[in-house]
Amino acid sequence: xxxxxxxxxxxxxxxxxxxxxxxxxxxxxxxxxxxxxxxxxxxxxxxxxxxxxxxxxxxxxxxxxxxxxxxxxxxxxxxxxxxxxxxxxxxxxxxxxxxxxxxxxxxxxxxxxxxx
Amino acid sequence: xxxxxxxxxxxxxxxxxxxxxxxxxxxxxxxxxxxxxxxxxxxxxxxxxxxxxxxxxxxxxxxxxxxxxxxxxxxxxxxxxxxxxxxxxxxxxxxxxxxxxxxxxxxxxxxxxxxx
Numbered sequence: 555x556x557x558x559x560x561x562x563x564x565x566x567x568x569x570x571x572x573x574x575x576x577x578x579x580x581x582x583x584x585x586x587x588x589x590x591x592x593x594x595x596x597x598x599x600x601x602x603x604x605x606x607x608x609x610x611x612x613x614x615x616x617x618x619x620x621x622x623x624x625x626x627x628x629x630x631x632x633x634x635x636x637x638x639x640x641x642x643x644x645x646x647x648x649x650x651x652x653x654x655x656x657x658x659x660x661x662x663x664x665x666x667x668x669x670x
Numbered sequence: 671x672x673x674x675x676x677x678x679x680x681x682x683x684x685x686x687x688x689x690x691x692x693x694x695x696x697x698x699x700x701x702x703x704x705x706x707x708x709x710x711x712x713x714x715x716x717x718x719x720x721x722x723x724x725x726x727x728x729x730x731x732x733x734x735x736x737x738x739x740x741x742x743x744x745x746x747x748x749x750x751x752x753x754x755x756x757x758x759x760x761x762x763x764x765x766x767x768x769x770x771x772x773x774x775x776x777x778x779x780x781x782x783x784x785x786x
Contacts, residue, residue, distance in 0.1 A: 558713070587773065596674070596759055596776030597714070610773050644713055646774075657702050657763045657772045661713035 556581055558647050558662035566668045567635050575630045575665045577645030584649060586628040587659060588620060591642040603628060632667075640669045673697045674762050676777035685786050689747040693760030693777055696741065700762040704774070705734060705745045708757045717758075718745070750784045757781050 559578045567573050579586050585604045589597035599612035603622035617633040626647070632639060643666075646659035675694045683689045691705075701722040706714035720727040720734045720743070727734050733746045747754055757779040763772040 560713075589774075589776075594778065596676075596761075596778045597774070599773040599775070602773060612773065646713075657765075657774070658704065658716050658719060659774060660716060661706075663711070663713045 558645060558660055560643075560645050560662035560665050562665060563663070564666045564668075566670060568670050569635055569637060571635050571669075572631065572633045573635060573667060575632075575643050575645075575667070577628045577630070577647075577662055579626045579628065579645075579647035580660050582649070583647035583660070584626055585647065586622055586626065587646045587648070588628070588630045589644040589646065590614070591644060591664070593641070597644055600630065635669045637669050640667060642666050672777075673700075674760055674775045674777040676758075676760055676780050678780050679778070680781040680783070682783045682785065683750045685752055685784055686749045689745075689750045689754065689782055689784065691745040691747075691758050691760075691780050691782065693743045693745075694741055695743075695762050695775075697762070697764065697775070698741070699764040700775070701765055702763045702772070703734070703736060703743050704761045704763075705732075706759040706761060706776075707754075708759060708779070714759055747782075750782075752784050752786060755782055755784050 587602040588600040591597045601611040606622045619631045622628045642664040644664045646661045648659040704719040705717040708714045718732045736743045759779045760777040761774040
C-alpha cells in the first residue's frame with residue numbers, strides 16, 4: 555500500500571505566475587483535501603474533493619482551484635501568485651466519513667512554494 | 671477565527687517523563703478530534719484520534735483525553751522519548767449532517783522537545 559505522494563517537492567515562482575501542484579492519494583482513498591501551511595501556523599483548509607466533485611471550500615480566493623481525477627489523484631492550481639502564497643501546500647487523502655464520524659486524513663510530504 | 675487553539679508554542683520534557691500537550695476548541699459542533707505529529711520537511715503524521723462519544727483513547731504510549739464540557743483535550747505521552755521531539759498539531763472536525771465529508775481545523779502546533 556503506497557502512501558500519499560506530492561510533486562514537486564519545492565518550487566520557486568515569481569509574483570503573477572501560475573502554478574500546478576500534484577497529489578497522488580493513498581490506495582483505496584476516495585477523498586482528497588488540500589491545506590496551506592504558512593510559517594508558524596497550522597494547516598488551513600483550502601478545499602476538498604470526493605469522487606471528483608468538490609465538497610467544501612475554505613476561506614481562499616477563487617484563484618485557488620483544483621481537480622480530482624478518476625484515479626483519485628488531484629491537482630491544486632493557483633493563478634496570479636502573490637507573495638503571501640509562499641507556504642507549504644499539503645494534500646491529504648481519506649475515506650469518506652464513516653457513520654461514527656471518523657475522519658482520519660493522511661498527509662503527503664507537501665510542496666514548498668516560494669513566491670518571489 | 672481560530673476555532674482550535676494550542677496556547678503553548680513549546681514544551682520541554684526530560685526523557686522518561688510524561689509529556690502533556692493541551693488543546694482547546696470553541697466550536698461545540700466538533701465531534702471528532704485528532705493529533706498529528708510533524709517532523710521538519712515532512713507532512714503531518716496521524717497519531718491518535720478520539721470521538722466525542724468517548725472521553726479517553728489509548729494507543730501504546732499515547733493517550734488522548736477529551737473534556738467536552740470544558741472544550742478541552744490533551745495528549746499524554748508516557749514515557750517520553752527523544753524521538754518524540756516534533757511539532758504536535760491538534761485538529762478537529764464536525765460531521766456535517768447529510769454529508770459524508772469533513773474538513774479539519776488545526777491549532778498552531780506545540781513544539782515538543784524531549785531531552786536525554
